[in-house]
Amino acid sequence: MSINVKTFARLADAAGALSSERGARFFAGGTLLMHTINDANPEVETIVRSTDPSFLHLSVSSGRIELGAGVTMAAILAEHDLAFLHPAARVVGGPAVREAATVGGNLFARTPFGDFATALLALDAVATLAGGLGERELPVEELLSRRDRGVLLVAAVAFKRPAADVFRFLKVTRVHPKGISVLTIAAQLPLVGGRVAGARIAYGAMNSMPMRAKTAERALEGRALDAAGVAPVLAVAAESTAPVDDPIASAWWRKAILPIHLRRLLLGEANA
Amino acid sequence: MKTPIQFRLNGEEVATFAEGGANLLDTLRETIGDLSVKGGCWHGSCGACTVLIDGAPRLACMTLAETVAGRSIETTAGLRQGAELHPLQTAFMEHFAAQCGYCTPGMLMAAKALLDRNSSPSREDVVDALGGNICRCTGYEPIIQAVLDAARGYRRSA
Numbered sequence A: 001m002s003i004n005v006k007t008f009a010r011l012a013d014a015a016g017a018l019s020s021e022r023g024a025r026f027f028a029g030g031t032l033l034m035h036t037i038n039d040a041n042p043e044v045e046t047i048v049r050s051t052d053p054s055f056l057h058l059s060v061s062s063g064r065i066e067l068g069a070g071v072t073m074a075a076i077l078a079e080h081d082l083a084f085l086h087p088a089a090r091v092v093g094g095p096a097v098r099e100a101a102t103v104g105g106n107l108f109a110r111t112p113f114g115d116f117a118t119a120l121l122a123l124d125a126v127a128t129l130a131g132g133l134g135e136r137e138l139p140v141e142e143l144l145s146r147r148d149r150g151v152l153l154v155a156a157v158a159f160k161r162p163a164a165d166v167f168r169f170l171k172v173t174r175v176h177p178k179g180i181s182v183l184t185i186a187a188q189l190p191l192v193g194g195r196v197a198g199a200r201i202a203y204g205a206m207n208s209m210p211m212r213a214k215t216a217e218r219a220l221e222g223r224a225l226d227a228a229g230v231a232p233v234l235a236v237a238a239e240s241t242a243p244v245d246d247p248i249a250s251a252w253w254r255k256a257i258l259p260i261h262l263r264r265l266l267l268g269e270a271n272a
Numbered sequence B: 001m002k003t004p005i006q007f008r009l010n011g012e013e014v015a016t017f018a019e020g021g022a023n024l025l026d027t028l029r030e031t032i033g034d035l036s037v038k039g040g041c042w043h044g045s046c047g048a049c050t051v052l053i054d055g056a057p058r059l060a061c062m063t064l065a066e067t068v069a070g071r072s073i074e075t076t077a078g079l080r081q082g083a084e085l086h087p088l089q090t091a092f093m094e095h096f097a098a099q100c101g102y103c104t105p106g107m108l109m110a111a112k113a114l115l116d117r118n119s120s121p122s123r124e125d126v127v128d129a130l131g132g133n134i135c136r137c138t139g140y141e142p143i144i145q146a147v148l149d150a151a152r153g154y155r156r157s158a
Helices: A010-022 A031-040 A073-077 A078-091 A113-124 A138-145 A215-218 A226-233 A250-268 B026-034 B089-096 B103-116 B123-129 B142-158
Strands: A005-009 A022-026 A045-049 A056-061 A062-069 A126-130 A135-137 A153-160 A167-173 A181-188 A202-205 B002-009 B010-021 B049-052 B056-059 B072-074
Touching: A010 A022, A010 A126, A010 A153, A022 A031, A056 B056, A062 B103, A073 A078, A073 B049, A078 A113, A078 A167, A113 A138, A113 A167, A113 A181, A113 A202, A126 A138, A126 B010, A135 A138, A167 A250, A181 A250, A202 A215, A215 A226, A226 A250, B010 B026, B049 B103, B056 B103, B089 B142, B103 B142, B123 B142
Parallel strands: A005 A045, A022 A045, B002 B072
Antiparallel strands: A056 A062, A062 A153, A126 A135, A126 A153, A167 A181, A181 A202, B002 B010, B049 B056, B049 B072
């Protein structure tokens, strides 16, 4: 069955079409949607695209980072000023996938995919949603919880640049260099007087979508990043997680190894 | 609905019609007749269909055909210059880097994308560049060695 492809110069118009056209799906890099199309899934009747330059806009300043939702993992890897994000962008598929995979698309990737979304969650990113009636902002955490309900067209994400060495990322896979996630951990670990103040930890592949590790965050508050300091955090590391069994790992295994890798990340022993 | 598209394929202008929703892999093979591009999974998992679009590696099966309008595409069919094989093709032969050969076109193009921008890659660079390409025959080592060897040829010809 042939599919209608509609291309719009403005994201707002694309969002309008997405809401009004039957069976319409938004096409960014194609790494998610082409699966569905190649499988001849009859649910996709219309592909909506946009050539809006803002979709590819990338802005890096000392305080704030804005990434258009169409910015690719390869574009992030080409940006020196985003070096702290490179470990998260580099693990999204091989080079050919990274040339196509977008920031916005990763927010909708099914578990155990969505490594970059896990990083955005730890960075407390806010998504800008395009709509026929204008734009609105939504924290990525809320976006992830609502991504299966209704039509959401992400135009961009933005977040505060973390201070040097505050952001950490780790992905556990069975195959290197390109493997599907057994689990992913991203964290912001700001220190005040040698103690953690306001940690933000996110897990990937530990639930049906990237999730905050709020119990671990609370347990880490005020503690030093040394073996004694992180021990109580590891005891509650898997709390509220609900990983799935899949061909990559069982839920039991994911829960069992989570504290091991969280420890490595917190103590700075992990290689991203 | 079919959409007319034009692009450069291995340096030659081509014009065709893309079926709505068609991927580049099927368009290259079935409409244009470039059978050097192989389809393995149609899910972006195997890398067999890797081509270069404006010099960057892309999976043809995950690329919407009409998005390549006005762009330049390279496939394995364009590697050889007359009777002269590309240094990567020669190195693959010399290192027995192809067994069944099905993954080879994708491997060659992924490797070309690397060497075109970095003619002195480390082993780690080569492993990363081929990270999206699956080979079930060779165990990868002959392929890695072939790419490292071809890089020496690139440097000599530079």
